[in-house]
Amino acid sequence: MKNKKLAIYINDICNRNCSFCYVNKTNKIMTLETANKIISYINDNDIYKTIIFVGGEPTLTPDLIKYFIDNIKINVKYGVMTNGIIKNLDIFKPYKNLTFNISFINEKDPDNYYKEMTIKKLNDLNIKYNALIVNTPNNIVNLLNIFKYIIKLKPTYIKLLRQHKMGDIWTLNDIYKYKEILPKLIHFSIYCKEKFKTYNQISLPNKIDIPIQYSSEVYDKFEINLVDQDSICKYDIVGVDGKQYLCDGACGENKYCFGYIWDKPNNPYLIHNFGYEDVLYDYCYLANNKVCLDFDKINDEYRDYYNNIISKIEGLK
Numbered sequence: 035m036k037n038k039k040l041a042i043y044i045n046d047i048c049n050r051n052c053s054f055c056y057v058n059k060t061n062k063i064m065t066l067e068t069a070n071k072i073i074s075y076i077n078d079n080d081i082y083k084t085i086i087f088v089g090g091e092p093t094l095t096p097d098l099i100k101y102f103i104d105n106i107k108i109n110v111k112y113g114v115m116t117n118g119i120i121k122n123l124d125i126f127k128p129y130k131n132l133t134f135n136i137s138f139i140n141e142k143d144p145d146n147y148y149k150e151m152t153i154k155k156l157n158d159l160n161i162k163y164n165a166l167i168v169n170t171p172n173n174i175v176n177l178l179n180i181f182k183y184i185i186k187l188k189p190t191y192i193k194l195l196r197q198h199k200m201g202d203i204w205t206l207n208d209i210y211k212y213k214e215i216l217p218k219l220i221h222f223s224i225y226c227k228e229k230f231k232t233y234n235q236i237s238l239p240n241k242i243d244i245p246i247q248y249s250s251e252v253y254d255k256f257e258i259n260l261v262d263q264d265s266i267c268k269y270d271i272v273g274v275d276g277k278q279y280l281c282d283g284a285c286g287e288n289k290y291c292f293g294y295i296w297d298k299p300n301n302p303y304l305i306h307n308f309g310y311e312d313v314l315y316d317y318c319y320l321a322n323n324k325v326c327l328d329f330d331k332i333n334d335e336y337r338d339y340y341n342n343i344i345s346k347i348e349g350l351k
Contacts, residue, residue, distance in 0.1 A: 036080065036081055036082060036083045036110075037083060038081050038082050038083065038269075038270060039082065039083065039084040039085070039086065039269045039270070040076070040082045040084070040085045040086070040269075040270045040272065041085075041086045041088050041115075041269060041270070041271050041272065041282065041285075042064075042072065042085065042086070042087055042088065042102070042272050043057075043064075043088045043089065043090070043271075043272065043273045043274050043285055043286075044063070044064045044069075044087055044088070044089065044090075044092050044095055044098050044099065044102075044274065045062065045063045045064060045089050045090040045091070045092060045094060045095050045098070045274060046058065046059055046060055046061070046062050046089060046090040046274055046286075047059065047061050047062070047063065047089065047090045047091065047094055047095075048089060048090045048091040048094070048117075049091055049094060049117070049119055050091070050117050050119065050145070052117070052137075052139070052168075053170075054139075054168050054170055054197055054198065055286075056198040056199070056282065056283050056286040056287065057089070057090060057285075057286035057287075058286060058287055058288060059090070062274045063095055063098070063274070064095075064098060064274045064276075066101070068274075068275065068276040069098065069101060069102060070105075071276060071294070071296045072102075072272060072276060072295060072296065073102060073105045073106055074296065075295055075296040076106055076108065076110075077106060077107050077108055080108045082108070082110055082270075083110060083111065084110065084111045084112070084113060085102070085106070085110050085111075085112050085113070086112070086113040086114070086115060086135075087099050087102070087112070087113070087114045087115065088115045088282075089115070089116075091116060091117055091119070092114055092115065092116065093114065093116050093120045093121075096122060096125045096126070097125075099114065099126075100125060100126075103129055103132070110131075111131050111132075111133070112129065112131055112132045112133070113132070113133045113134070113135055114132065114133070114134050114135065115135050115137075115166075116134055116135065116136055116137070117136070117137050117145070117149075118134075118136040118137065118138075118145070118148060118149035118152045118153075119145060119148045119149070119152070120152050120155075123152065123155045123156065123159060123161075124159075126159065126161060127159050127161075129161075130160070130161070132161060132162075133161070133162040133163060133164060133190070134152075134156060134161065134162070134163040134164070135163070135164045135165075135166050135193075136149055136152065136153070136163055136164070136165055136166065136189070137165075137166045137167075137168060138165055138166065138167050138180065138184060139167070139168060139170070139173060140172075140173050140176060140180055141176070141179050141180045141182075141183035141184075146183075150187065153187050153189075162190055163189050163190070164189050164190050164191040164192070164193060165184045165187065165189040165191070165192045165193070166192075166193050166195055167180055167181075167184070167192065167193070167194050167195065168195050168197055169194050169195060169196055169197060169212075169239065170197050170203075171203065171204055171205070171208045174208060174211045174212050174215060175211055175214075175215060177194070177215055177219060178215065178218050178219065178222060181219070181222055181236065182222075184234075185226065185230075185234045188233050188234060189233065189234065190232075190233050190235065191235050191236070191237055192226075192234065192235070192236045192237070193236075193237045194219075194236070194237065194238050194239055195239065196239045196329065198282070198283045198286075199283070200325060200326050200329065201324075201325050201326045204325045204329070205325070206324075206325060206328070208325075209325060209328045209329055209332070212329065212332065213332050216238075216332060216333075216336055217336070219236070219238060220238075220336055220339065220340050220343075222236065223235075223236035223238065223340070224340070224343055224344065224347075227344070228347065238333065239329070239333055269281075270295065271284070271285045272285075272295050273285045273288070273291065275291075276294050276295060276296070277291040277292075277293060277294055277295070278291060278292055278293060278294070278295045278299055278301075279291045279292075280292075280301070
């Protein structure tokens with residue numbers, strides 16, 4: 035059964051310098067030799083349901099995206115992670131199984147003008163798009179305003195992402211501010227779910243609308259955060275060099291790789307059935323870190339609240 039996702043970092047060049055970006059910019063672009071080996075691996079194994087192109091800024095090398103899609107012969111959906119500052123979208127016109135994931139940081143960013151132009155063009159091309167918000171200490175208290183701005187753009191999904199190396203950047207005061215705003219985000223996500231149905235669907239960190247298992251004992255001991263291993267392991271990460279990495283952060287910093295993906299390497303960092311060695315918390319958001327664990331615990335506490343309201347709404351229909 036095809037149930038895995040593959041993220042391919044096709045370059046590490048970019049036209050912006052976002053403070054929250056975790057990728058070392060070394061101006062590398064994936065070679066065709068490496069691309070061909072990855073394509074052969076994908077076609078020969080046929081295990082992926084989704085392939086996502088990442089950078090850097092992947093749309094700076096649109097011909098490489100096109101090359102992958104044109105030569106991958108299996109049935110798969112495609113995504114592009116982008117900052118939305120895109121000069122040429124017409125090259126993607128033939129591809130209807132492609133979704134753009136456009137990042138936002140706040141509702142007043144000057145770059146939003148260009149992102150809106152990109153979205154207008156995507157609408158003209160009948161190409162789907164999602165909106166991504168990187169949750170940082172600088173935008174916590176303004177998250178609701180950011181959501182209100184983005185729903186006017188009508189993406190399919192609005193996904194709130196936790197920041198890379200959260201445990202090193204966030205403080206417990208930031209967690210407190212997030213806890214203060216979270217009830218409003220929950221109510222807003224329920225509103226969007228019921229009003230819009232097929233677009234503007236909000237996904238909070240840890241997929242608050244999709245239950246996962248957790249253990250209070252694990253939280254209390256500040257051990258590894260017990261979540262479904264598939265939430266990471268389904269997501270194979272391949273760098274510009276063709277090597278497989280532990281996670282996005284590890285790939286961005288060129289650490290914790292375990293061989294070329296076409297050699298089908300074993301991941302030496304997996305332990306038990308639920309997580310990663312705690313030494314890797316800098317690179318993976320499943321962290322042995324109080325700030326990260328508190329963040330997850332808050333989301334888990336509100337998950338039951340969210341599901342309870344949704345159940346009541348469904349019962350009234």
